[in-house]
Every structure is written in C-alpha cells, then in structure tokens.
Amino acid sequence: MTSTPTPLAGLRVIDWTHVLAGPFAGYQLGLLGAEVIRIERADGDDMIRAKGLDAELTALGLGETFVTQGAGKRSLAIDARDPRAKQALSELIGSADVLLENFRPGKLAALGFDPQQLIARHPQLVVCSITGFGPASDRRAYDHVIQAASGLMAANADRDGKPQRVGFPLVDYAVGQQAALAVMSALYRRDRPSGEARTRGEWLQVSMMGAALTLMAPTYAGPLVSGMEMPRSASTAFSGSPLSGTFEVADGQLAIVCNAADQAKGLLNALRETGTDASLLSSLHEAAELRDVPRAQALLGQALGGRTTAEWDALLTRHGVPATPVVRPAQAAAQMARDWPHVELPLPNGARRVPVPGIGFTSSEPLTPSLRAPVRRGADTRRLLAEAGLEASAIAAMLADGAASEPSD
Amino acid sequence: MTSTPTPLAGLRVIDWTHVLAGPFAGYQLGLLGAEVIRIERADGDDMIRAKGLDAELTALGLGETFVTQGAGKRSLAIDARDPRAKQALSELIGSADVLLENFRPGKLAALGFDPQQLIARHPQLVVCSITGFGPASDRRAYDHVIQAASGLMAANADRDGKPQRVGFPLVDYAVGQQAALAVMSALYRRDRPSGEARTRGEWLQVSMMGAALTLMAPTYAGPLVSGMEMPRSASTAFSGSPLSGTFEVADGQLAIVCNAADQAKGLLNALRETGTDASLLSSLHEAAELRDVPRAQALLGQALGGRTTAEWDALLTRHGVPATPVVRPAQAAAQMARDWPHVELPLPNGARRVPVPGIGFTSSEPLTPSLRAPVRRGADTRRLLAEAGLEASAIAAMLADGAASEPSD
Numbered sequence: 001m002t003s004t005p006t007p008l009a010g011l012r013v014i015d016w017t018h019v020l021a022g023p024f025a026g027y028q029l030g031l032l033g034a035e036v037i038r039i040e041r042a043d044g045d046d047m048i049r050a051k052g053l054d055a056e057l058t059a060l061g062l063g064e065t066f067v068t069q070g071a072g073k074r075s076l077a078i079d080a081r082d083p084r085a086k087q088a089l090s091e092l093i094g095s096a097d098v099l100l101e102n103f104r105p106g107k108l109a110a111l112g113f114d115p116q117q118l119i120a121r122h123p124q125l126v127v128c129s130i131t132g133f134g135p136a137s138d139r140r141a142y143d144h145v146i147q148a149a150s151g152l153m154a155a156n157a158d159r160d161g162k163p164q165r166v167g168f169p170l171v172d173y174a175v176g177q178q179a180a181l182a183v184m185s186a187l188y189r190r191d192r193p194s195g196e197a198r199t200r201g202e203w204l205q206v207s208m209m210g211a212a213l214t215l216m217a218p219t220y221a222g223p224l225v226s227g228m229e230m231p232r233s234a235s236t237a238f239s240g241s242p243l244s245g246t247f248e249v250a251d252g253q254l255a256i257v258c259n260a261a262d263q264a265k266g267l268l269n270a271l272r273e274t275g276t277d278a279s280l281l282s283s284l285h286e287a288a289e290l291r292d293v294p295r296a297q298a299l300l301g302q303a304l305g306g307r308t309t310a311e312w313d314a315l316l317t318r319h320g321v322p323a324t325p326v327v328r329p330a331q332a333a334a335q336m337a338r339d340w341p342h343v344e345l346p347l348p349n350g351a352r353r354v355p356v357p358g359i360g361f362t363s364s365e366p367l368t369p370s371l372r373a374p375v376r377r378g379a380d381t382r383r384l385l386a387e388a389g390l391e392a393s394a395i396a397a398m399l400a401d402g403a404a405s406e407p408s409d
Numbered sequence: 410m411t412s413t414p415t416p417l418a419g420l421r422v423i424d425w426t427h428v429l430a431g432p433f434a435g436y437q438l439g440l441l442g443a444e445v446i447r448i449e450r451a452d453g454d455d456m457i458r459a460k461g462l463d464a465e466l467t468a469l470g471l472g473e474t475f476v477t478q479g480a481g482k483r484s485l486a487i488d489a490r491d492p493r494a495k496q497a498l499s500e501l502i503g504s505a506d507v508l509l510e511n512f513r514p515g516k517l518a519a520l521g522f523d524p525q526q527l528i529a530r531h532p533q534l535v536v537c538s539i540t541g542f543g544p545a546s547d548r549r550a551y552d553h554v555i556q557a558a559s560g561l562m563a564a565n566a567d568r569d570g571k572p573q574r575v576g577f578p579l580v581d582y583a584v585g586q587q588a589a590l591a592v593m594s595a596l597y598r599r600d601r602p603s604g605e606a607r608t609r610g611e612w613l614q615v616s617m618m619g620a621a622l623t624l625m626a627p628t629y630a631g632p633l634v635s636g637m638e639m640p641r642s643a644s645t646a647f648s649g650s651p652l653s654g655t656f657e658v659a660d661g662q663l664a665i666v667c668n669a670a671d672q673a674k675g676l677l678n679a680l681r682e683t684g685t686d687a688s689l690l691s692s693l694h695e696a697a698e699l700r701d702v703p704r705a706q707a708l709l710g711q712a713l714g715g716r717t718t719a720e721w722d723a724l725l726t727r728h729g730v731p732a733t734p735v736v737r738p739a740q741a742a743a744q745m746a747r748d749w750p751h752v753e754l755p756l757p758n759g760a761r762r763v764p765v766p767g768i769g770f771t772s773s774e775p776l777t778p779s780l781r782a783p784v785r786r787g788a789d790t791r792r793l794l795a796e797a798g799l800e801a802s803a804i805a806a807m808l809a810d811g812a813a814s815e816p817s818d
Contacts, residue, residue, distance in 0.1 A: 007594040020627065032594050047668065054635035064630035119773065132731075140672075140731040144653065148664035151738030153655070156576040158567050163662055163735045165655060166575050167565040168628045177586050177623070182770045184593035185416040185441050189774070191601045203773040213745050214586070214769035218429065219577045220742040221473035224749075225763045226463035229739050244553065246562070246574060253572055255557030259456065263549075322541075322549035326572045329560030330638055333629035336622050340633075354634045360623035361591045364528065364612040365598070 004365045006033025011187070013098040014039060015073065018046055020065070020143070020169055021208065022102035022130050024176030027069040029098065029183060031359040031368045036072060037092060037384060040377045042079040042405040049377060056347060061377050070374030071343050071356045076385070077378030080111050082403035088388035089113070094122055098183055102130040105138055119201030126186040128179050128204040135205050143169040143208070150212035155219045175211035182206050242288045242296035243267055246326065251308045253326035256300075256316065264288060266319035274315065276303045343373035378406040413774045415442025420596070422507040423448060424482065427455055429474070429552070429578055430617065431511035431539050433585030436478035438507065438592060440768040440777045445481060446501060446793060449786045451488040451814040458786060465756060470786050479783030480752050480765045485794070486787030489520050491812035497797040498522070503531055507592055511539040514547055528610030535595040537588050537613040544614050552578040552617070559621035564628045584620035591615050651697045651705035652676055655735065660717045662735035665709075665725065673697060675728035683724065685712045752782035787815040 008029060015026030016039040023038070030036040040046065045061040052063030062070075076092075078085040090113075093099055099118065101108050108115060108129070115127045132141020133149070144165055147153045152171070153163035182204045190198060213220070222228045243258035258264045271281060280303055287296035304312065309325035316323040337355040344351045359368055381404050385395045398404040417438060424435030425448040432447070439445040449455060454470040461472030471479075485501075487494040502508055502522065510517050517524065517538070524536040541550020542558070553574055556562045561580070562572035591613045599607060622629070631637045652667035667673045680690060689712055696705035713721065718734035725732040746764040753760045768777055790813050794804045807813040 005598070007598040024626075028590070052635070053631050053637040057635065064634040065627050067634045068626045068630040139726055139733075140729060142653075142666040142668060142731050144655075144664050144666045145731045145733045148655070148662070148735040149733040149741065151736050151741035152577075153664070153735050154737045156565070156573075158573065163655070164565075164567065164573075165664070166579075168561075168625055170575075170579065170624055173624045173626065174583065174586070177583070177590065178769050181437070181586065181590045181593060182768075182772070184590060184597060185776070186772065186774075188593060188597050188600065189414070189416040191597065193600065193602075200773075204770055205772070206770040209745075210767075210769040213741070214766060215579055215582045216577055216738065217433075217477045217582065217766040218474050219738045220745075220766075221477040222462050223739040223742040224746055224765075225473040225476045225754075226461070226466065228462040229737075244551075246553075246557070246572070253557075255553050255562070255574070257551040257553045259551060317548055320549060322551050322554045324548075324554050324558040326557040326562050327560050328563045328638075329625065329628045330632040332558065332560035332622070333632045336618075336629075337633055345634075356633075357623060357626040357629075358619075360587055360619040361613055361615040363591070363595065363614070364609075365595075367594070 008032040008034035011097040014096045015100050017100050017102045020172035021176045023069045025179035028180035030072040038073045038075045040077045042077050067374050072371040074380040075375050077381050077405045079403045091388040099127045105135045115203045123198045125201035128183050131207045133209050134207040143171045146171045146208040146212050171208050171212050174215050175208045178211045179206045242293045245297050247301045247304045249304050256323040266321045270315050270319040271303050341371050376407040381406045417441040417443035420506040423505045424509050426511045429581035430585045432478045434588035437589035439481040447482045447484045449486045451486050476783050481780040483789040484784050486814045488812045494812050500797040508536045514544045524612045532607045534610035537592050540616045542618050543616040552580045555580045555617040555621050580617050580621050583624050584617045587620045588615045651702045654706050656710045656713045658713050665732040675730045679724050679728040680712050785816040790815045
C-alpha cells in the first residue's frame with residue numbers, strides 16, 4: 001500500500017514576494033506540500049529577515065518573523081534587472097504551477113514579466129498578485145493603512161470610542177490566507193477532469209483591502225443590508241448578550257459568553273454553587289432578562305471578583321458556560337508549540353530547535369511534509385540557477401559580478 | 410467557444426452549520442460556484458437569522474448577518490432526529506462532495522452521522538468539522554472566548570495595557586476562511602490526476618483556536634523562536650517605526666506608515682512643502698534617526714495637526730507615503746458595495762436590493778456565479794426532500810407532523 005501524497009505534492013510555487021502577506025501565502029502552499037522557491041534580492045535582506053528581537057538570528061538574516069514563514073522554502077538571491085537573471089527567472093516561472101508576487105501594480109511587467117503575457121505563454125500557470133488597495137491603485141499600503149481605510153480600526157475602537165489599530169498585522173495574514181484560497185481554487189479548476197485543453201493560465205488579484213472587507217463582513221452587514229450601523233461591541237461579546245463580556249477576577253481577567261438560555265442558566269447555577277448572595281443573584285437574573293447590559297455586567301463583575309481565573313475556568317466549564325482566562329500571547333504560544341512542526345536552525349553557536357506555525361488544521365490524510373529549516377538568503381542560488389539551465393561558468397560569473405548571491409560563509 | 414466554468418461548478422456542499430464560522434465557510438464555497446444546501450432546524454431560526462437591526466428582516470428570519478452569508482444557498486428545514494429526516498440526510502450527504510459541520514465534537518456521530526463511517530462509505534466525500542478548541546475538547550467556544558484564550562485580546566491591549574477584545578468576530582471569519590482553504594486542498598487532492606482509485610473520503614478538522622493562532626503567527630514569532638516577547642504595538646504600526654502611527658489632525662485621524670527610508674524622506678518633504686517650521690522638522694528628523702519613538706510621534710502629531718485628513722491624504726499620497734484617513738465601517742462599506750454582488754430580498758413591502766460580500770479576490774477567469782437571494786428557512790424543503798428520493802405523500806406527512814418545515818406564508 002502506497003502512502004497518500006500531500007495535497008500539493010509535486011507542484012512548484014515561485015514566491016516572489018516581500019514582507020508579510022506574500023511570504024505567508026507561499027508558506028501556506030508549502031505546508032500543503034508544494035515546493036516553494038523564494039526569489040530574493042541579490043544585494044540585501046528583506047525587512048522580515050533583517051529585523052528581529054534576537055541579534056544572533058538577525059545577523060544571519062533569520063529574523064523571527066521570517067522564521068515563522070520561511071520553513072520548507074528554497075532561496076534564490078538574484079538581481080532581476082540583469083539579463084542572465086531574467087533568463088533564469090523565465091525558466092523557473094515556466095516550470096512552475098504558481099507565481100506569487102506582491103510588487104506594486106505594474107512593477108512586475110516593468111521587470112519584463114507581464115502577468116498577461118506569462119499566462120498566455122504558460123497555460124499551466126496561476127499568477128497571484130497581492131496588492132494593497134487593488135490593482136487599479138498604486139496607493140502604497142501596509143497593514144496599518146488598510147486597517148484605517150477599511151473601518152477596521154474604527155470597529156476596534158477603545159472605551160472612549162477612539163479608533164485603535166488591532167495590535168498585530170492581521171490584514172497581512174488574512175490576505176495571505178485569502179491568496180492561498182484563491183490559488184487553490186485556480187489549481188482546482190485547472191486540474192479537475194474536463195474535456196478541454198487549457199489554452200491560457202489564470203491571473204488572480206488579491207488585495208489587502210479585499211481581505212479586510214471579507215473579514216469584517218458582519219460589521220458591514222448592518223450598513224449594507226439595512227442602512228443601520230451595528231453598535232460598537234469591543235468590551236462585550238459581538239452578540240451583545242447581557243451576560244457576555246470580559247470581567248476582572250482575583251488574579252486577572254475572564255472572558256464569558258452566554259448566547260443561549262442554557263448557558264445563562266449554567267452561569268447562574270455556577271454562581272449559586274459558590275455561595276453568591278441570593279439577592280445579588282436575583283438582581284443579576286432580572287437585569288439579564290431585561291437585557292440591561294450595563295447593570296448585568298456590573299453585577300456579574302461583582303459576583304465574579306472573589307475567585308481566580310483557574311477556579312472560574314474549572315467551575316464554568318463544568319456548567320457548560322463558554323469561558324476562559326484572558327492569556328498573554330506567550331502563554332498561548334507555549335501551549336500550541338507542542339503541536340506545530342519543529343525545525344532546526346543551524347546557528348554558529350549550535351543548532352536551535354524551534355516550532356514554526358502549522359497549516360492550522362488537521363486531516364485523516366497526510367497534509368504537511370517534514371519541513372526544511374528556513375535558510376539564509378541565496379542558500380540555493382547555485383543549484384537553482386543550474387536547474388534553470390545555466391552553465392557552471394555563467395553561474396560563477398553572476399556570483400562574481402553581483403547578479404546573484406549566496407551566503408558569504 | 411464555450412465559457413470557462415466557475416472553479417467549483419457542479420460540486421455539492423452540505424452546509425450543516427450554525428452561527429457564523431460554518432455558514433461563512435459554506436458561503437465561500439458557494440461564491441466559487443458550488444451548490445450549497447443549508448440544513449436547518451425544523452422548529453426555529455438560527456441566531457443569525459433571528460437577530461438583527463431591521464425588524465422587517467428579522468421577522469422573516471433574514472437578519473443582516475444571515476443575509477451577508479446566505480446568498481446562493483438552498484435551505485432544507487428538518488428535524489434530524491426523525492428517521493425519515495435521517496434517511497433524506499443520508500441521501501443528500503451521499504450525493505455531496507463536501508459536508509461542513511460545526512456541532513460540538515461527537516454530536517454529529519450521536520445523530521447517526523459518524524464522519525469516520527461517512528468517509529468510509531463515500532470515497533468522494535470531504536467532511537470538514539469546525540470546532541472551538543479542537544476535536545479533543547468539548548469546551549464550548551465563541552469568538553470572544555477564543556480571542557481570550559489565544560492571546561489575541563492581550564495582543565490587542567488598550568493604551569493602559571488592558572486586554573481588549575477585537576471589536577468584530579474576526580476569529581469566526583478567519584476559521585471560516587481556513588475551512589474553505591482546507592476543503593479546497595482536500596478537493597484538489599481528490600480530483601488531481603492520479604493512478605489510484607480513492608478508497609475513502611477525507612475528514613478535516615478545523616478549529617477556531619487553530620485559526621486564531623495562524624492569524625497571530627507574527628505575535629508568537631518572538632516567544633517561539635527566541636523566547637522573547639514582541640513589544641506591544643497597538644498605537645503604532647507593527648514595525649515600530651518612529652514615523653508610523655495614528656495621528657489626530659484637524660478633522661479626524663490619520664494613519665501613516667513609514668517603514669522605508671524613501672517613505673520617511675517623502676514624509677519630511679511633504680511637511681516641508683506645507684511650510685512646517687524648520688526647527689520642528691529638524692527635531693523630528695533627529696528623533697526619527699535616534700529611533701526615539703515617543704518624541705518622534707509627539708513632534709509628528711504637532712506638525713500634522715493643522716490640516717484635514719483629505720489634505721494630508723492627497724499630499725502624502727503624492728509624496729509616496731503610505732497614509733490614509735481612519736474611516737468608519739459604514740464609509741468603507743459604502744465604497745465597497747459598488748464591487749460586491751447584489752441580490753434582491755423579496756420583502757412584503759417590495760423587493761430590497763442589497764450588496765452581499767464577494768469572494769474578496771478577482772480573476773482573469775469567471776469566479777462567482779450570479780447568486781440567488783438568501784431564502785427563508787426551509788424554502789427548498791419540498792424540492793430537496795423529493796431530490797433525496799422521498800415520495801410526495803411522505804413529504805406531506807413530514808411537513809404535517811413537524812419533521813420538516815417550510816415558510817408559513
């Protein structure tokens with residue numbers, strides 16, 4: 001019995017992208033089994049390689065943010081303006097199933113790789129362009145800019161109603177995920193059984209703005225469907241239920257959501273079990289029935305204050321109430337690191353074994369191959385140029401004159 | 410010349426899901442061309458049908474949140490505990506390519522539809538289960554609970570460092586997106602050319618916790634790779650650049666990101682052009698060079714205060730600085746509504762034409778079919794039971810005794 005291949009085994013992805021969104025999209029496809037070749041500059045490290053918390057890693061161009069989305073990828077460091085480099089890139093793109101790029105609109109064509117021409121020449125090719133505000137806008141964008149322009153910051157306003165950036169680059173990651181979905185849909189259409197031979201490839205356009213809008217659809221639902229705005233809900237749950245919210249307890253904060261009658265009943269039972277004062281309980285019950293959110297929240301806070309997050313966690317879980325302590329990212333990370341794939345970073349002071357993000361779902365069939373550790377920029381330059389058909393002497397010349405590069409030590 | 414079919418044309422998805430994440434996953438597949446059949450209760454509306462801002466819509470079970478992810482779907486309202494209903498569900502699942510479900514772990518098996526048995530019986534079937542904390546936990550979860558447990562709230566802390574829920578259900582949507590990606594990867598593997606016949610289906614497990622962790626990978630990068638925590642960055646950009654942030658101007662807020670040297674230069678040029686005081690400019694330049702973030706931010710705020718968002722928007726864009734006004738969701742929604750598909754909701758007072766979210770990306774090939782407007786619960790009950798092989802008399806009996814239902818008027 002042969003083993004089932006991973007979903008994208010045997011497919012080749014050219015990841016000609018920068019910063020967060022594009023590399024994350026390529027990483028997702030690599031986690032599903034594709035061979036991913038990262039095209040990098042010959043003359044310097046991308047921001048996510050060069051910036052980081054750990055000096056030893058950033059000195060090698062292996063900043064933490066790169067490490068979390070660089071595993072499994074090969075690296076070709078090349079000056080795309082050089083004619084020999086263009087030739088090699090043409091060969092590699094022609095051999096690929098997918099080309100990911102997030103240059104500014106028009107830049108890839110200016111480099112000699114017009115997506116329209118690429119898909120005309122290579123019927124098997126899926127080109128996925130990731131932009132900020134869409135292909136028609138050359139307006140420059142980063143995660144923060146899109147958070148502001150999409151209404152996301154306003155939806156995440158603080159207590160005083162002041163718009164606040166969500167404290168991590170969620171738009172970059174959301175658009176990376178959306179790009180992976182877009183590519184999968186195009187690959188599916190390409191390879192599903194059909195009577196006709198394909199005469200052209202497919203060019204996908206994914207934008208950060210589009211991804212933000214998709215993620216926020218429930219917020220737009222009111223204005224778009226009924227012309228009414230949803231009330232702001234940062235302090236409570238999105239449902240606005242009177243017994244849902246974030247509460248201060250003895251040693252931290254507790255998040256509780258009671259969206260259903262049995263959950264509210266469970267919560268009241270749990271409070272009763274801890275000896276909560278009967279009159280407080282009946283006031284709480286009444287406030288919840290009347291959907292008096294501020295009063296219910298204040299009373300519930302009072303009832304919860306005396307015990308720890310761990311005590312409430314156990315008690316509320318036993319009573320079927322969705323609740324959990326509010327934890328720090330590092331705590332969550334430590335828990336999840338057990339399940340994520342691990343790679344060994346070869347450092348001068350010895351190898352460091354670290355967890356890297358997994359695809360985020362599991363299957364009854366194999367999904368993710370074992371991953372090579374993230375490599376330094378240009379680690380595969382020689383081999384990839386050879387695979388692209390260049391002679392050893394030509395490769396040596398390119399490395400000598402800076403049209404290509406590899407790690408110096 | 411025949412027209413290219415949409416990516417999932419001809420595929421059937423059974424969307425046996427509740428609340429936000431599952432229905433959103435089904436909606437994504439429908440936007441890519443799949444036929445989506447929603448299984449609903451015979452005796453009442455799901456929360457997203459029944460709750461909403463507009464009384465006319467909620468009275469019909471067409472609450473805004475349902476409308477934003479209900480287009481294109483058929484609806485079968487049925488009591489899954491009834492033996493005739495089970496029979497019909499078996500037929501429909503057997504005819505499907507995908508079954509989406511987000512019951513609590515074990516519940517679907519208890520209803521007689523064990524995913525293990527389903528994929529053993531139907532080699533073509535992809536079952537995708539969406540859970541809160543993963544299949545091994547029966548801990549109940551909603552978006553808010555997962556935000557707390559994943560560290561997402563802590564990463565989104567307010568000015569005082571107090572964890573704050575992101576003000577919209579982003580985990581629900583992120584996991585819906587991830588489920589769509591998971592399903593596409595399984596369908597791709599199923600249908601790609603291969604020498605071997607498939608002997609079993611595939612069961613995917615997607616969790617809200619997994620989706621939150623994927624979306625937050627950059628935040629975990631520090632702790633996981635280097636054992637160091639990233640500094641909190643809600644008020645500035647994720648890059649922590651001294652000239653990036655959110656600033657009060659004459660009529661609102663402006664988001665600016667300067668991650669590159671040419672962007673910083675563009676910003677200073679723009680300020681110079683508006684006649685900013687030379688000593689303020691040189692102090693700002695100095696603070697930025699020294700990476701003195703608080704001082705740079707204060708000075709920049711001072712320099713920006715006198716003009717409006719529209720003025721800065723035009724000026725900074727011209728100078729190549731990524732910047733944009735911070736807008737309200739309703740403003741963003743109005744802009745994007747132009748590009749999204751529109752459907753007509755048939756209401757007693759006349760049809761209402763509304764935009765519904767699109768797939769979020771575009772392609773050189775057709776992606777999304779024209780969408781039927783979201784229907785009331787059970788609108789397709791008779792027809793779907795007939796397609797499942799039931800006689801007209803059996804269907805009438807089920808409708809009469811409550812094992813199935815359809816809209817009353």
